[in-house]
Amino acid sequence: MESPDKTERQPCAENGEMVIEVKGLKKKIGSQVILDGVDLSIRRGETMVIIGQSGEGKSVLLKHLVGLMTPDEGSIKIDGEEIVGVPERRMSAIRKKIGVLFQDGALFDSMTVAENVAFPLQESGIKKRQELLERVTHALSLMGLEAHMAKMPINISGGMRKRAALARAIITQPECILYDEPTSGLDPVVSDSIDRLILRMQKELCVTSIVVTHDMRSVQHVADRVAYLKKGKIYFLGTPEELRNSTDQVVQNFIQGVSENGNGSNSGVSNGVGLTPVSPQPN
Amino acid sequence: MLKLLQTTGQTASVGLSYLGQLASLLRDLVCSPFIGKVRCHLIGRQIVSIGFGSQLVVIVTGAFTGAVFAAQSYFKFNDFGIESAVGAVVSIAMCRELGPVLTALMVSGRVGASMAAEIGTMKVTEQIDALRVMGVHPVDYLVLPRAVGLLFSMPLLVAESIGFGILASRIMCVHGFHIPEAWYSHHVRAHTDLYDISIGMIKGFVFAGLIVLVSCHQGLTASNGAVGVGKGTTSAVVIASLAVLIFNFFLSLLLNQLSPLGSG
Ligand SMILES: Nc1ncnc2c1ncn2[C@@H]1O[C@H](COP(=O)(O)OP(=O)(O)OP(=O)(O)O)[C@@H](O)[C@H]1O
Ligand SMILES: [Mg+2]
Numbered sequence: 001m002e003s004p005d006k007t008e009r010q011p012c013a014e015n016g017e018m019v020i021e022v023k024g025l026k027k028k029i030g031s032q033v034i035l036d037g038v039d040l041s042i043r044r045g046e047t048m049v050i051i052g053q054s055g056e057g058k059s060v061l062l063k064h065l066v067g068l069m070t071p072d073e074g075s076i077k078i079d080g081e082e083i084v085g086v087p088e089r090r091m092s093a094i095r096k097k098i099g100v101l102f103q104d105g106a107l108f109d110s111m112t113v114a115e116n117v118a119f120p121l122q123e124s125g126i127k128k129r130q131e132l133l134e135r136v137t138h139a140l141s142l143m144g145l146e147a148h149m150a151k152m153p154i155n156i157s158g159g160m161r162k163r164a165a166l167a168r169a170i171i172t173q174p175e176c177i178l179y180d181e182p183t184s185g186l187d188p189v190v191s192d193s194i195d196r197l198i199l200r201m202q203k204e205l206c207v208t209s210i211v212v213t214h215d216m217r218s219v220q221h222v223a224d225r226v227a228y229l230k231k232g233k234i235y236f237l238g239t240p241e242e243l244r245n246s247t248d249q250v251v252q253n254f255i256q257g258v259s260e261n262g263n264g265s266n267s268g269v270s271n272g273v274g275l276t277p278v279s280p281q282p283n
Numbered sequence: 284m285l286k287l288l289q290t291t292g293q294t295a296s297v298g299l300s301y302l303g304q305l306a307s308l309l310r311d312l313v314c315s316p317f318i319g320k321v322r323c324h325l326i327g328r329q330i331v332s333i334g335f336g337s338q339l340v341v342i343v344t345g346a347f348t349g350a351v352f353a354a355q356s357y358f359k360f361n362d363f364g365i366e367s368a369v370g371a372v373v374s375i376a377m378c379r380e381l382g383p384v385l386t387a388l389m390v391s392g393r394v395g396a397s398m399a400a401e402i403g404t405m406k407v408t409e410q411i412d413a414l415r416v417m418g419v420h421p422v423d424y425l426v427l428p429r430a431v432g433l434l435f436s437m438p439l440l441v442a443e444s445i446g447f448g449i450l451a452s453r454i455m456c457v458h459g460f461h462i463p464e465a466w467y468s469h470h471v472r473a474h475t476d477l478y479d480i481s482i483g484m485i486k487g488f489v490f491a492g493l494i495v496l497v498s499c500h501q502g503l504t505a506s507n508g509a510v511g512v513g514k515g516t517t518s519a520v521v522i523a524s525l526a527v528l529i530f531n532f533f534l535s536l537l538l539n540q541l542s543p544l545g546s547g
Contacts, residue, residue, distance in 0.1 A: 063412070066415075066416050067415075068412050068415060068416065088415070088420060089318065089319070089420060091415075091418075092418035092419070092420065093418070095415070095416055095417070095418045096417075096418045098416070099416075100413070100416045102409050102412065102413060104408070104409060106408060106409040106410050106412060106413040107410075107413075108405075108410055108413070109404075109408070109410070119417065120417050123417055123418065123419055
C-alpha cells in the first residue's frame with residue numbers, strides 16, 4: 001500500500017480542486033423517490049462521510065457516482081468529466097480510478113479470497129505471479145486475513161468478507177475510494193484499524209474517500225466533512241465539529257440516535273443498523 | 284374490447300422490448316471480441332465444462348433416440364417389407380432433425396439453466412456491479428467465454444449425438460431385428476452424406492447462439508434475489524427450448540431449399 005511508486009499524486013496539496021461534482025441528482029425507482037436533487041462536491045484528497053437513516057438512499061447515491069445506476073435527472077462529473085449517459089465501455093477508463101467497497105462485499109463467490117483480491121490487479125495487466133502474490137499477501141495481511149487466503153468467500157465470516165472486499169477495493173491504489181459501510185458488522189478494534197487505514201491512505205496517497213457509515217465514532221475519526229442525507233437531499237453539510245455542535249433538532253436526534261416517533265415514514269428504523277448513539281462530546 | 288386491445292398492445296410491446304434487449308445483447312456480444320478483452324483461459328474453461336460436461340447427456344440422448352426410432356420404424360416398415368430402409372430413415376432423421384434438436388433441448392436444460400443461474404446469482408449479489416466497477420464489461424467476462432464455448436462445442440456435440448444415434452440403430456437393426464449388416468450399411472451410406480451431417484452441425488451452431496443469448500440475458504436481468512434467479516432460470520430453459528423448436532422449423536425449410544431432401 002505504502003509504496004507511492006506512481007506518484008504524480010503528491011501528498012495532498014490543499015488545492016481545493018473538485019474531483020466529484022454532483023448536481024441536482026434525482027432518482028426514482030418505481031414510484032419511490034429516492035434521490036430528490038442531491039448536490040455534493042468533493043475535493044481531491046478529502047474524506048467525505050455520508051450519513052443518513054437506513055433506506056435513505058446512501059448506497060443508491062454511491063452507485064450513481066460510479067455509473068452503476070443512471071439518474072433520472074442531474075449531472076455527475078468526475079475529474080471534470082460528465083459520466084451520466086456515458087456508454088458502458090467508455091466508463092471503464094473512469095472507473096479504473098475508483099475503488100468501491102460494496103455494502104455486502106460483493107466478493108466473487110467462485111474464487112478464493114486471494115483470487116478475489118488479485119482480480120483487479122490481473123485486470124490492470126499485472127501477470128507476474130510473484131508480484132501478484134506479494135501484493136495480495138500484503139493487502140490481506142493489512143486486513144489480518146493472510147491465514148485465510150485460500151478459503152472461499154462463503155466459508156469466512158461476515159466481517160472477514162467485508163475486510164477481504166476492502167482489500168480488493170484498495171489493492172490497485174485508486175485515486176478515489178467509495179466505502180459503503182466499511183465498519184458495519186466489525187468489532188471495535190478492527191473498526192478502528194479500518195478507520196486508521198482510511199486516514200493513512202488519505203495522508204500517504206492523497207486518496208479521495210467517500211465513506212457511508214452509521215458509526216458515529218468513525219465519523220468523528222475520519223471525516224473531513226460530513227453530509228447528512230435525508231428525504232433525498234443533503235440536509236446538512238459541514239465538518240464533524242459543526243455536526244456535533246449543530247443546533248438543528250433533526251441532526252441532533254440523528255447523531256444521538258433518538259427516533260423521531262411517529263414522524264415520517266421511517267420512524268422506528270432509525271436505530272436499526274449498528275447505529276451507535278454518541279453522546280455529544282463538549283469540547 | 285378496449286381492454287383486449289390494451290392487453291394485446293401490452294403483450295406486443297413486452298415482446299418487442301424483449302427482442303430488442305436480446306438484439307442489443309447480441310450486438311454487445313459480437314462487438315466484444317473486437318473492442319473488448321478476450322480471456323482465453325475462461326473460454327477454455329467453458330469449453331471443458333460445456334463440451335466435456337455434456338458428453339454423457341448427449342450420448343444417452345442420441346443413442347436411445349436412435350434406438351427407439353429404429354425400433355418404431357422397423358415395426359411399421361416390416362409391414363411393407365422395406366425394413367432395410369430403416370437405416371436410411373434413422374440416419375437422415377438423426378442428422379437433419381433429431382440430433383440437433385434433441386441435443387439443443389438437453390443442452391438448454393443443462394447448460395442454459397446453469398448459465399442463467401450463475402449469472403443471475405452474480406447479478407443479485409452485486410458481483411456483476413463489482414465487475415463493472417473494476418472496469419470489466421460483463422459481456423466480455425461472462426457472456427463471451429460462454430458463447431464461444433458453446434458455439435464451439437455444440438456442433439461437435441450434435442455430431443456425437445448423431446453418431447451414437449446411428450450406431451444404436453445399427454445395433455438394434457443388426458442384432459435385434461437381424462437385418463443383414465451389409466444392407467443396413469449400404470442404405471445408410473447411400474442416403475446420408477456429409478451434407479446431412481453438416482446440416483445438423485449448422486443447426487447446432489445456430490441453436491447454441493440462441494441458448495447463450497436467451498440464458499445469459501435472463502441471468503443479466505435477474506432481480507429479486509433467489510426467487511428471481513429461479514424464475515430467470517426457468518424462463519431461460521423454457522424460452523430457449525421453444526426458440527430452438529421454432530427456429531428449427533424455419534431453418535429446416537431454409538436448408539431444404541438449399542439442398543432438397545432426395546436430391547442431395
Ligand atoms: N434496485 C432497487 N429496486 C427498488 N428499490 C430500491 C433498489 N435499490 C434501492 N431501492 C430502494 O431505495 C431506497 C434506498 O436504498 P439504499 O440501499 O440506498 O439505502 P441506504 O441508505 O444505503 O440504507 P442502509 O443504511 O440500510 O444501507 C430503499 O428504500 C430501497 O428500497
Ligand atoms: Mg446502504
